[in-house]
Amino acid sequence: MNWDEILGHQNQQEMFKRSVARNRLSHAYLFVGPDGIGKKKFAQTIAASLFCETIPDSELNSCGECANCKRMKAGSHPDFYLVGRPPDKREIPIEVFAGSKDKRGREGLCFEMSLRPMASTRKIAIIDDASSMNMESANSLLKTLEEPPEFSMMILIANNENSILPTILSRCQKVRFQPLAASDISKIITRLDWVENSEQADQIAAMSDGSLTLAQQLLDPELRNLREVLFGLLINSPFNSVSTTKRIQELLNEIGTETVLLRENSRWVIRFTVEFFQSVSKSIISGNSKSMISQVNQFVTLKERKPEKALSVISDLIDMSGAIEQQILQYSPAALCMEGYFNNLGQKLRLF
Numbered sequence: 001m002n003w004d005e006i007l008g009h010q011n012q013q014e015m016f017k018r019s020v021a022r023n024r025l026s027h028a029y030l031f032v033g034p035d036g037i038g039k040k041k042f043a044q045t046i047a048a049s050l051f052c053e054t055i056p057d058s059e060l061n062s063c064g065e066c067a068n069c070k071r072m073k074a075g076s077h078p079d080f081y082l083v084g085r086p087p088d089k090r091e092i093p094i095e096v097f098a099g100s101k102d103k104r105g106r107e108g109l110c111f112e113m114s115l116r117p118m119a120s121t122r123k124i125a126i127i128d129d130a131s132s133m134n135m136e137s138a139n140s141l142l143k144t145l146e147e148p149p150e151f152s153m154m155i156l157i158a159n160n161e162n163s164i165l166p167t168i169l170s171r172c173q174k175v176r177f178q179p180l181a182a183s184d185i186s187k188i189i190t191r192l193d194w195v196e197n198s199e200q201a202d203q204i205a206a207m208s209d210g211s212l213t214l215a216q217q218l219l220d221p222e223l224r225n226l227r228e229v230l231f232g233l234l235i236n237s238p239f240n241s242v243s244t245t246k247r248i249q250e251l252l253n254e255i256g257t258e259t260v261l262l263r264e265n266s267r268w269v270i271r272f273t274v275e276f277f278q279s280v281s282k283s284i285i286s287g288n289s290k291s292m293i294s295q296v297n298q299f300v301t302l303k304e305r306k307p308e309k310a311l312s313v314i315s316d317l318i319d320m321s322g323a324i325e326q327q328i329l330q331y332s333p334a335a336l337c338m339e340g341y342f343n344n345l346g347q348k349l350r351l352f
């Protein structure tokens, strides 16, 4: 948990250094930004730095050797808490903050945070997936945020601040995080040995939207195959929405039929389609320059297209994609969404 392991987010690091130097750390922060860009790792690094016994707080770093650093590495620091949404749940239940029903208020994170630190001068808690707190759990956390113990610091992590109660937002200092640069993603996945060569690293990084989570998913051979097949279907002329829907559904079912997986992979179909048409539009804008995606080049050269018309159709198509992805996120059946998606897509492509 050293800053050397963190790429990007320089401004945020400087901001924390200044706050520590002026003794102006807040009791509560909200880290906001897309998934997979290192917000949690950043928060853990802050915690490790503040716990380290040998490096002064003002330098905001950790030695990795002292007792507290060792405890952090081992995940056994008694003054550090990392909570989040349980993997099998859609929300963070109140039990995480306030304990089980029969011990309400006598266990859980808020109770723990009220006790004095044992191994250092602070208690630090990271609340991951904070956008999935329900009303009940948010309200139980709010009490601690309203009257934070002097030694406490809480870092809430969220990909979307809109789903966080305004009363909670107003108690936290907001720190915004940006997607990572493609070059940083490329460096990280090379360092992690996820890729075979630098070409593959750059290619994955370019598609990853600055998110390591997306990059990791893109390295899944089944998803890459889905993308290839989809691109092949998108260049059919004329585009056939019925056979495209059928083929894509087959592939999605082959990857996995669990609802969560179908929903997640259907979102990938939409993201890949958007990626494809964004590349088409880039190629048209730059005067038919070659794209890294061969099917995009075929799509652009296959037909005589009117650039202005094409760009406006693509812009509609991307809006429509966002709307269908929202429906999937709001738990509409993924299969129905896919069918509607390719129907809409077929209608739009006829306008080219």
Ligand SMILES: [Zn+2]
Residues within 6 Å of the ligand: 051, 052, 053, 054, 055, 062, 063, 064, 065, 066, 067, 068, 069
């Ligand atoms: Zn240390």
